[in-house]
Amino acid sequence: MNKGPIIEVRDLRKVYRMGEVEVPALRGVDLRVEAGEFLSIVGPSGSGKSTLFHIIGGLAPATSGQVKVAGEDLAAMSDAGRTRLRRRSVGFVFQKFNLLPNLTARDNIAVARFIAGQNSGGFSPQFEEVLRLLGIAHRLDHKPHALSGGEQQRVAIARAIVNHPAILLADEPTGNLDTENSKAVLEVLADLNRRLGQTILMITHNPEAAGYGHRIVQMRDGRVVE
Amino acid sequence: MRTLLSVLLIGVPVTLILTLVGLSHGMLEDAQNRTRGVGADIIVRPPGTSLLTLSGAPIPEALVNYLGKLPHVTIAVGVVNFPIQTALVAIGVDVRRFDAMSGGFTYLQGGPFNGPDQVIIDQYYAAQQHVHAGGTISLLNRDWKVVGVIAGGKLARIVFPIQVLQNLTSNAGKVSQVYLKLDNPQNTSSVIHDLKARMPDYQIYSMQEFTSLFNVSNIQGLRQFITVIMGVGVIIGFAVVCLSMYMAVLQRTREIGILKSLGGSKIFILQIILLEALLLGVGGSILGILLSFGAYWLIQTLVPASIQMAIVPIWWGIASGITLLGAALGALYPGISAARHDPIEALAYE
Ligand SMILES: Nc1ncnc2c1ncn2[C@@H]1O[C@H](COP(=O)(O)OP(=O)(O)OP(=O)(O)O)[C@@H](O)[C@H]1O
Ligand SMILES: [Mg+2]
Numbered sequence: 001m002n003k004g005p006i007i008e009v010r011d012l013r014k015v016y017r018m019g020e021v022e023v024p025a026l027r028g029v030d031l032r033v034e035a036g037e038f039l040s041i042v043g044p045s046g047s048g049k050s051t052l053f054h055i056i057g058g059l060a061p062a063t064s065g066q067v068k069v070a071g072e073d074l075a076a077m078s079d080a081g082r083t084r085l086r087r088r089s090v091g092f093v094f095q096k097f098n099l100l101p102n103l104t105a106r107d108n109i110a111v112a113r114f115i116a117g118q119n120s121g122g123f124s125p126q127f128e129e130v131l132r133l134l135g136i137a138h139r140l141d142h143k144p145h146a147l148s149g150g151e152q153q154r155v156a157i158a159r160a161i162v163n164h165p166a167i168l169l170a171d172e173p174t175g176n177l178d179t180e181n182s183k184a185v186l187e188v189l190a191d192l193n194r195r196l197g198q199t200i201l202m203i204t205h206n207p208e209a210a211g212y213g214h215r216i217v218q219m220r221d222g223r224v225v226e
Numbered sequence: 227m228r229t230l231l232s233v234l235l236i237g238v239p240v241t242l243i244l245t246l247v248g249l250s251h252g253m254l255e256d257a258q259n260r261t262r263g264v265g266a267d268i269i270v271r272p273p274g275t276s277l278l279t280l281s282g283a284p285i286p287e288a289l290v291n292y293l294g295k296l297p298h299v300t301i302a303v304g305v306v307n308f309p310i311q312t313a314l315v316a317i318g319v320d321v322r323r324f325d326a327m328s329g330g331f332t333y334l335q336g337g338p339f340n341g342p343d344q345v346i347i348d349q350y351y352a353a354q355q356h357v358h359a360g361g362t363i364s365l366l367n368r369d370w371k372v373v374g375v376i377a378g379g380k381l382a383r384i385v386f387p388i389q390v391l392q393n394l395t396s397n398a399g400k401v402s403q404v405y406l407k408l409d410n411p412q413n414t415s416s417v418i419h420d421l422k423a424r425m426p427d428y429q430i431y432s433m434q435e436f437t438s439l440f441n442v443s444n445i446q447g448l449r450q451f452i453t454v455i456m457g458v459g460v461i462i463g464f465a466v467v468c469l470s471m472y473m474a475v476l477q478r479t480r481e482i483g484i485l486k487s488l489g490g491s492k493i494f495i496l497q498i499i500l501l502e503a504l505l506l507g508v509g510g511s512i513l514g515i516l517l518s519f520g521a522y523w524l525i526q527t528l529v530p531a532s533i534q535m536a537i538v539p540i541w542w543g544i545a546s547g548i549t550l551l552g553a554a555l556g557a558l559y560p561g562i563s564a565a566r567h568d569p570i571e572a573l574a575y576e
Contacts, residue, residue: 059487059569080491087489098484098573112488159488 004071006166006199007033007056012065014051014222025051027222028065033167038193038200040213048222049203053169056201057090058082070166087116091160091168095175097152099144105155106140109162116163127162133195134158134188150181154188161198168192170202174209186212232470233509236549239459240514243545245521245535246455250448252534253313258440262433263380265328266303266405267414269436273427283307283397290404296420298413301327304401306391310365310384314351314532317382318391321346327407328380335359336374339387345370346385348378351531366394383531456548463510463552467503471560475499482564483572492565499564503557504550511546 014026025048033039041049054060056069058077067074070089077085086092099108113119123131131137134154144152153173160168170189174182190212192198202213210216218225261269270293272284283306294302306318321338325331331338334349336359345365347355352375357363359375365384376385392398408417414432421430431439475482482495518537525535 054570057487083486083489083491085489086487092487094573098480098487100481100484111485115485115488115490115494 005032005068006035006037006070007031007201008066008068009052009056010066012052012055012067013063014048014055014060015063025222026055026062026065029219029222029224031217031224033199033201035166035199036193036197037215038190038213039202040210040216041201041203041219042205042207042210042216043219047219049219050171052219053092053171053201053203056167057092057169058085059092088163089166091163091165093153093156093160093168093170093173095172097144097149097156097176099152099156099159101144104141104143105136105147105151105158108144108155109140109159112159112162118163123162130161130192130196131158133191135184148181149177150184153177153181153185157185157188157192161192161196166199168198168200170200172203172205174204174206182206182209228470228473229506229509232466232506233513235466236463236506236510236553237513237517239455239462240511240545240549241517241521243452243455243459243548244515244518244538244541246452247538247541248518248522248535249533250452251538252536254440255536256534257313258437259379260381260383261437261440263328264324264405264433265407266433267408267411268406268418268421269431269433270404270406270421270425271429271431272403273429275429283392283395283400283402285401285404287399287401290401293404293406293421296417298408298410298417299406300409301407303327303405303407304388305381305403305405306388306395306397306400307402308366308391308395311532314384315382316365316384316386316391318386318388319381320388321385324381327405331374331380331385332377334375334377336372339373341371341373343368343370344373344387346374346376347372348376348380348383348531350378351383354529354531456545459545459548460552460555463507463549464556467506467553467556468559469556470506471499471503471557472563474502475560475564479567479572479575482567483569483575486567486569487573495565495567496561499561500554500557503553503561507550507553508546510553511542511549514545514549515542 009029009031012026012029013024016023016025029048029052041052043049051060055062055067055074058074059082061082062075065075069085072085072089074082074085100111103111110119128137131140134157136151136154136158139147139151144155147155173189174185177185186209189200189202193200202209204210285304287304290302290304293299301323303319303323308316308318310316331346339346345363347363352358352372355363357372359372361372362369363372364370388401392400408414418430418432421428485495522535522537525533
């Protein structure tokens, strides 16, 4: 197995250009995450948390700096390379769930498998077990609008990990949920981390939620201030 | 809703193409049939006339008698053509001579002429006019008694005694064209050769040759017209699909972002858009074909005599192919713009 850190970020900078104006979103971020870690990221609004996730997850290119995820160097990566990274190595969970509204929960998960080129038959017994762990095994034939927010988010989590990504990036996964559903989702994340050894990075504004992580990283003004 | 409207809009030009093609085939086949039903071997037409538009009667009856006496010619029948509508021609003929040539009309109702102011019509025109033998119809600004209703497919839909049309058109003693029947069909080419030498200005065809001229490519402008309609079909298919898919891509910006965040490649997104456009195209084609059957039914029910339409399945493929081409081209721009969406912006789209 790969012994080094699963995520290694050095002096990462990201500048958004809006016409004439340059908005520095990240101003030199350094971060190491070991495989199997559950990391919470907190910080004020606009401190660059989401931007960091977008770059680590291959949704956007960095302006400068070094980013390695699961042994791959993102700095040198093309658009097609980042697409491949998202398909294979990264799972995203968003605040807004982002399920496809016209598909059932099962098909939402199946789409991710299809895109990854694994469209053979149903889910594996192991994954069925994961679905039970997530508490959505009996809700798979419903469309998103028929599911509660907590259920939708757990479907989104199932979709994010169905292809066994190296890292799971959750950007305020409980931001749209009530206390009870938040707790369920956080328990599920902790469970996945404990049982499957899933590496998880989670952005949150809620100190209680952040407490589920092994380690809390604080961001401010585009930098990590541990 | 958007989908239904698109399918409908795509279907309309398909119907248009199929109806147009069906009409030209139907009308030509029908005219061909009726001409074959005459039972002649040779047709003689006046100089400088075109295939479908023949009116006036420039041939003197004396020529008919002369032709009838030529070697191998057993009978010559002169007829007067009088167009009632574009594709509906009344013909004046000496019925007894015509019977000798063709074997006679088959009367479904009534019988041959036996008095003045009478007309014979075929079953299709009778159906269209809702008239039976013994009834009256109005033609050429006058009322006529329908003395007989004949089976279609022989000579004409509306038959008058020859003098009636000659007098009405002030062409006493003249005819529009002449049919010749020979003692033996094998003599046809030698007789034609002989006739051409005697009357170099006249148009002289064997019936086989003449009916083979009833062909889409021989009708001036029709081919071009069909080509234009096909072009319109491509453009409509293109425009409808382009607009519809562009709206679909806008509506689903977020979904596209989701697929991209899951690792969907540009090609993958483009394929989805193309696939949906092709489904629209297939739906439109099928609807267009169904609608062309509707047009067929309408024409058969309402105007069976004036207009004939054939169902030409080969053109289903051509019209659908053209539509799918338009659809694929129309999907290209929306598809590419969808494939290029920035995933983060797409996910933030409300
Ligand atoms: N697409 C963009 N174009 C221009 N500026 C952007 C863009 N995305 C983010 N920014 C800016 O970059 C900075 C960091 O934004 P980011 O979304 O990473 O913050 P965040 O820590 O996730 O905030 P929040 O807690 O509100 O989600 C902000 O100043 C923001 O305005
Ligand atoms: Mg954010």
